[in-house]
Amino acid sequence: MSIQVIAKNGTIVPIKFLQFSGGERHVQIAEAEFNSLNGNVTVRARMQSSNDVMDYVLLENVLLDAGCTIDLEIPYFPYARQDRVCATGQAFSLNIMTRLLNINASGETAGLQRSIKVWDCHSQVTTRLLRENTHFAHVTNISPAEIIQQSNTLLSILQEEKTVLICPDQGAKQRTKLIADSLNLTDAASRIIYCEKKRDPATGKILNAKVNATDLTGYTAVITDDICDGGATFIGIAQELRKLNCKTIILYVTHGIFSRGLGVFSGLIDQIFTTDSFPQEPSDLLNVINFSAPFSLDQGDQS
Numbered sequence: 001m002s003i004q005v006i007a008k009n010g011t012i013v014p015i016k017f018l019q020f021s022g023g024e025r026h027v028q029i030a031e032a033e034f035n036s037l038n039g040n041v042t043v044r045a046r047m048q049s050s051n052d053v054m055d056y057v058l059l060e061n062v063l064l065d066a067g068c069t070i071d072l073e074i075p076y077f078p079y080a081r082q083d084r085v086c087a088t089g090q091a092f093s094l095n096i097m098t099r100l101l102n103i104n105a106s107g108e109t110a111g112l113q114r115s116i117k118v119w120d121c122h123s124q125v126t127t128r129l130l131r132e133n134t135h136f137a138h139v140t141n142i143s144p145a146e147i148i149q150q151s152n153t154l155l156s157i158l159q160e161e162k163t164v165l166i167c168p169d170q171g172a173k174q175r176t177k178l179i180a181d182s183l184n185l186t187d188a189a190s191r192i193i194y195c196e197k198k199r200d201p202a203t204g205k206i207l208n209a210k211v212n213a214t215d216l217t218g219y220t221a222v223i224t225d226d227i228c229d230g231g232a233t234f235i236g237i238a239q240e241l242r243k244l245n246c247k248t249i250i251l252y253v254t255h256g257i258f259s260r261g262l263g264v265f266s267g268l269i270d271q272i273f274t275t276d277s278f279p280q281e282p283s284d285l286l287n288v289i290n291f292s293a294p295f296s297l298d299q300g301d302q303s
């Protein structure tokens with residue numbers, strides 16, 4: 001299920017989501033369950049489609065009607081990548097998405113939206129717009145450093161002497177620095193290698209990827225970023241890292257969309273670490289950090 005509601009007593013509230021033949025979404029909580037709802041509920045919403053977004057706003061309407069206060073967690077925040085109008089004729093999608101999350105907040109219900117938590121959102125525009133456009137009293141972004149702390153395997157790779165951190169593009173600079181600082185290494189700053197990436201905003205195609213290093217013989221390179229979509233960013237960088245003679249190439253992304261599958265990385269990337277913000281198929285290449293615990297049915301760190 002994409003959306004889970006956890007009641008005050010820790011039980012999962014059964015909810016029916018369905019679609020009418022005209023295409024409309026519909027949410028139903030059984031009367032007895034509805035009547036027993038009170039106090040605070042935690043909602044974890046994995047939003048991977050417009051249906052999920054619609055389901056959430058319908059569900060929120062029901063929960064607020066029951067007088068519940070809401071702590072909402074949206075691991076992958078949809079539309080966060082469209083944090084500006086990238087090219088003429090495109091929408092400011094993130095602005096619209098955050099405003100949609102305020103659609104139920106009027107009068108008394110406005111005070112019932114207690115907190116919203118997202119994981120490693122694409123840029124600070126997400127948290128800024130959530131603060132500006134919604135009534136959620138607390139807005140939190142879980143940092144990738146906090147997530148990485150949950151994987152002992154990745155942590156020990158990152159702390160090895162001959163490991164470098166690869167910052168894939170301008171947008172990832174602050175994120176990479178934060179991860180490096182969290183490792184408590186004396187030479188944190190010198191462990192980061194910066195890349196230059198150019199993407200055509202109209203087509204989304206990567207035009208070039210350049211790694212600012214000359215020789216990485218014997219080194220393990222860990223590329224860190226928020227999202228892997230088709231993987232073009234990381235394929236381009238991994239090809240350059242291979243030319244620089246890297247021993248091992250590892251990719252950490254908080255959100256593994258992997259829209260072109262994992263096969264595209266074969267022979268280029270040795271291991272991938274990601275979270276359970278998207279459902280993942282088991283693969284030898286992949287280590288899933290189950291950051292959703294304790295609410296997910298999967299337990300612990302598989303890496």
Ligand SMILES: O=P(O)(O)OC[C@H]1O[C@H](OP(=O)(O)OP(=O)(O)O)[C@H](O)[C@@H]1O
Nearest residue numbers: 081171225227228229230231232233234
């Ligand atoms: O797997 P891929 O298809 O290569 O996509 C992944 C990249 O896309 C996102 O950045 P994006 O280029 O959208 O953002 P930016 O232009 O704001 O840096 C993300 O931060 C990754 O760097």
